[in-house]
Amino acid sequence: MTTALPEAALDAAPAAALLRLQAVEQFYGGRIRILGPVDLDVREGEFLSLVGPSGCGKSTLLRIVAGLLHPTRGTVLLRGRPLSGVNPAAAVVFQSFALFPWLTVVDNVALGLEAQGLALMERFKRAQKYIDMVGLSGYERAYPRELSRGMKQLVGLARALALEPELLCMDQPFSALDVLSARTVRDLVLDLWSSTQVKTKTILLVTHSIEEAVAMSDRVVVMRPNPGHVTETVDLRALPRPRRADQPAAREVIDRMYGLLG
Amino acid sequence: MAVTVGLVALALFGVSGLQPYDTPQLDPSPALLPVYLLLSLVRLAVAYSVALVLALGVGHLAARSPFARRLILPVLDVLQSVPILGFFPVAVGLFIAVFGGTALGVETAAVFLIFTSMFWNLAFGVYESLITVPEELNLAAEQLALPSALRWSRLVLPAVMPNLLYNSLISWANGWYFLIASEIIAVGPARYTLPGLGSYLAQAVALGRNDQVVVGLLVLIATSVGMHLLIWGPLATWAERFHLEETGDHPRTPRVARVLVRSRIVRWFTRSVVIPAGQQGLAAAGRVLALWGTAGRWLGAAVAAAMVLGLGAMALRLWRLFTLRPLSPEVWHIPLDLFLTLLRVTAALLISTVVSVLIARPVMRHPRTRGMALALIQICASIPATAFFPLIVVLLSWGLGMNAAAVLLALTTMLWYVLFNVMGAAAAVPQEMHEAAVSLGLGRWQSLRRVFVPSVLPGLVTGCVTAWGAGWNAMILCEYIEAGRKVHSVRGIGATLDRATYQTGDMQIVAASLGSMVLLIVAVNHFLWDPLYQRVAARYKLDA
Numbered sequence: 153m154t155t156a157l158p159e160a161a162l163d164a165a166p167a168a169a170l171l172r173l174q175a176v177e178q179f180y181g182g183r184i185r186i187l188g189p190v191d192l193d194v195r196e197g198e199f200l201s202l203v204g205p206s207g208c209g210k211s212t213l214l215r216i217v218a219g220l221l222h223p224t225r226g227t228v229l230l231r232g233r234p235l236s237g238v239n240p241a242a243a244v245v246f247q248s249f250a251l252f253p254w255l256t257v258v259d260n261v262a263l264g265l266e267a268q269g270l271a272l273m274e275r276f277k278r279a280q281k282y283i284d285m286v287g288l289s290g291y292e293r294a295y296p297r298e299l300s301r302g303m304k305q306l307v308g309l310a311r312a313l314a315l316e317p318e319l320l321c322m323d324q325p326f327s328a329l330d331v332l333s334a335r336t337v338r339d340l341v342l343d344l345w346s347s348t349q350v351k352t353k354t355i356l357l358v359t360h361s362i363e364e365a366v367a368m369s370d371r372v373v374v375m376r377p378n379p380g381h382v383t384e385t386v387d388l389r390a391l392p393r394p395r396r397a398d399q400p401a402a403r404e405v406i407d408r409m410y411g412l413l414g
Numbered sequence: 415m416a417v418t419v420g421l422v423a424l425a426l427f428g429v430s431g432l433q434p435y436d437t438p439q440l441d442p443s444p445a446l447l448p449v450y451l452l453l454s455l456v457r458l459a460v461a462y463s464v465a466l467v468l469a470l471g472v473g474h475l476a477a478r479s480p481f482a483r484r485l486i487l488p489v490l491d492v493l494q495s496v497p498i499l500g501f502f503p504v505a506v507g508l509f510i511a512v513f514g515g516t517a518l519g520v521e522t523a524a525v526f527l528i529f530t531s532m533f534w535n536l537a538f539g540v541y542e543s544l545i546t547v548p549e550e551l552n553l554a555a556e557q558l559a560l561p562s563a564l565r566w567s568r569l570v571l572p573a574v575m576p577n578l579l580y581n582s583l584i585s586w587a588n589g590w591y592f593l594i595a596s597e598i599i600a601v602g603p604a605r606y607t608l609p610g611l612g613s614y615l616a617q618a619v620a621l622g623r624n625d626q627v628v629v630g631l632l633v634l635i636a637t638s639v640g641m642h643l644l645i646w647g648p649l650a651t652w653a654e655r656f657h658l659e660e661t662g663d664h665p666r667t668p669r670v671a672r673v674l675v676r677s678r679i680v681r682w683f684t685r686s687v688v689i690p691a692g693q694q695g696l697a698a699a700g701r702v703l704a705l706w707g708t709a710g711r712w713l714g715a716a717v718a719a720a721m722v723l724g725l726g727a728m729a730l731r732l733w734r735l736f737t738l739r740p741l742s743p744e745v746w747h748i749p750l751d752l753f754l755t756l757l758r759v760t761a762a763l764l765i766s767t768v769v770s771v772l773i774a775r776p777v778m779r780h781p782r783t784r785g786m787a788l789a790l791i792q793i794c795a796s797i798p799a800t801a802f803f804p805l806i807v808v809l810l811s812w813g814l815g816m817n818a819a820a821v822l823l824a825l826t827t828m829l830w831y832v833l834f835n836v837m838g839a840a841a842a843v844p845q846e847m848h849e850a851a852v853s854l855g856l857g858r859w860q861s862l863r864r865v866f867v868p869s870v871l872p873g874l875v876t877g878c879v880t881a882w883g884a885g886w887n888a889m890i891l892c893e894y895i896e897a898g899r900k901v902h903s904v905r906g907i908g909a910t911l912d913r914a915t916y917q918t919g920d921m922q923i924v925a926a927s928l929g930s931m932v933l934l935i936v937a938v939n940h941f942l943w944d945p946l947y948q949r950v951a952a953r954y955k956l957d958a
Contacts, residue, residue: 215849219853220853238853240855243854244853246850247846248844249846250846250847250849250850251850252847252850252864252865252868252869253953253954253955253956254871254953255864263856263864264854264855264856267857267860268855315855
């Protein structure tokens with residue numbers, strides 16, 4: 153599946169690319185192309201967002217990055233090496249949380265650590281650390297159904313962060329939440345990303361909210377459907393943080409993106 | 415519509431009734447097989463129509479009226495877990511007495527027996543899907559002041575449709591399974607044979623004509639496949655629009671025979687026959703069922719009164735049976751018989767559970783194998799245990815004990831219930847849950863133990879409960895088999911019951927073994943399965 157690449161192409165890649173997608177295409181049922189071809193770099197330490205309407209393949213792209221989906225065509229390189237199977241550098245936060253309802257909060261968070269073969273005490277220490285970090289101390293023994301949606305997504309976040317991944321993939325993490333809890337979780341993600349507590353420095357966010365993407369990201373990849381493809385990549389590093397939608401500079405970027413999608 | 419089918423069928427019955435029904439031998443010529451098949455199909459269709467209409471009425475009544483619910487649910491619960499096969503002789507005697515021993519009496523008895531194998535799960539299905547209809551939908555129907563017929567065709571029937579279809583598949587599989595037992599009816603020395611596919615198979619097995627068994631089975635399997643292709647598959651496609659919680663991402667219920675639906679001819683049949691028929695049927699059924707509102711209440715009261723009277727009469731007869739004559743010493747063997755059979759049923763249940771969990775996981779991971787597997791299970795489930803008798807005889811001759819043979823035979827019915835429910839549960843697990851397990855890097859064993867088994871646990875328990883009931887039923891067939899002109903039997907309650915029914919005619923033993931079996935089954939349901947299911951459903955529900 154990996155076509156031998158010219159050495160020159162590899163050398164030319166900026167050293168900072170954590171993950172590189174090359175001419176990635178996804179077909180449905182062998183005939184219908186739903187995505188691609190897409191070229192995309194996820195650079196080390198950046199906050200990258202994928203924005204676009206439903207059906208533009210942004211969630212598919214995230215699954216390819218996380219190694220949950222193997223692209224029909226094209227290559228995925230993790231630090232220059234072809235990726236096969238689940239991406240060991242990535243952890244995923246899901247839209248509908250995907251918590252295991254029969255496990256308590258702490259068991260949900262510790263499950264991935266058990267898979268990594270950590271000892272029992274070590275697992276619970278680490279799980280506790282991340283539960284505290286997302287502000288759910290005291291809810292360790294609760295079951296997911298006893299929590300509000302916002303709290304569930306915090307558990308999802310803690311579970312992903314506890315793996316201490318290099319790359320955090322978030323698939324529309326705020327769209328199942330009400331506006332207020334979405335804002336709380338969003339601010340928490342930004343805080344943790346910029347703090348030194350968390351080892352994860354690279355974030356890939358999939359969202360259909362342009363405002364959200366502009367408020368959070370270093371770079372925004374704008375996608376359109378039929379088949380899903382990248383229309384433009386917008387660099388926002390020059391935009392000062394913390395950002396607000398009523399800043400003229402931010403407003404201008406947002407309007408331009410609406411134009412791209414309109 | 416169901417009424418029309420019923421009338422036509424009754425007319426047909428009259429015709430089949432003209433043939434000598436108590437001929438000891440059925441003409442085994444293969445040329446008559448289409449006729450036999452048709453007769454069996456008509457019996458099944460009539461039984462199914464009656465079961466369907468009654469299930470809709472009873473289920474709806476139980477869901478709407480708290481008073482009726484308190485009466486209906488326990489009765490259904492006991493009746494569905496009772497080994498129906500054991501009650502065949504009693505029911506048959508009753509019908510033949512009512513119709514004065516005419517052909518119509520035997521036909522009615524056969525249809526009734528098939529009905530008993532189809533009705534319970536349909537009624538429970540209707541009830542369960544009606545109580546889970548979102549309250550807002552009911553309120554909306556009330557607010558729109560929908561007349562009764564419209565309420566049925568626009569709210570109630572669509573709401574129960576997916577569940578009804580799913581349960582119809584099970585009912586038909588059950589119906590085929592019981593066909594053999596229903597078309598040859600023996601009461602004491604009298605033996606009635608109705609011409610049909612079931613009696614053809616039963617006779618072939620009893621005479622040891624394996625060639626005829628194979629031909630009969632092939633016809634049965636072909637019919638099953640054909641019905642999947644032309645009826646259930648298209649109907650399932652049609653009914654997908656009725657799913658209440660459809661998120662649009664991926665279907666939540668197993669789509670039976672999805673693979674089969676792909677072919678062009680089936681697609682044409684779906685679009686131009688099944689879907690229009692379904693829509694027309696909905697409207698027509700709405701009008702018919704609207705009569706339930708008033709008639710249903712009276713009918714319900716009448717049925718309840720009849721049941722009280724019937725129970726009273728039965729109690730009186732039982733009292734006479736045990737007091738007028740000294741107890742036969744065989745009664746004291748019953749506890750051990752019961753225990754031995756319990757061991758067999760439990761062993762078969764354990765095997766079914768392990769096999770189901772191991773098979774369901776790899777199969778459900780690929781959407782392609784999934785549709786195929788579900789269709790295949792339906793077909794396997796409809797092959798009656800009696801059809802396996804010749805195979806068992808071969809295995810016995812290889813030195814396999816009759817104990818193992820009985821468990822194996824019971825597996826031919828129990829396994830499918832467990833497997834089907836586990837697969838259904840597995841299909842309902844959201845895709846993101848699997849992805850979470852993969853992205854957390856869980857290993858094979860870990861994800862089996864921590865994710866797969868918990869996620870299918872409610873389905874597994876449901877399957878076990880159903881299989882448990884079916885297992886006792888199967889034991890009546892499996893502990894005492896007549897194949898190739900020889901009787902093979904093993905000690906157990908099923909064998910005791912069979913011997914008392916068909917050989918000695920000792921009604922005391924029949925009553926005592928049936929009664930003890932029912933008591934044991936109901937007690938285990940009450941003290942083991944119900945609490946277990948409550949706990950499992952509360953803890954392992956997929957709603958987080």
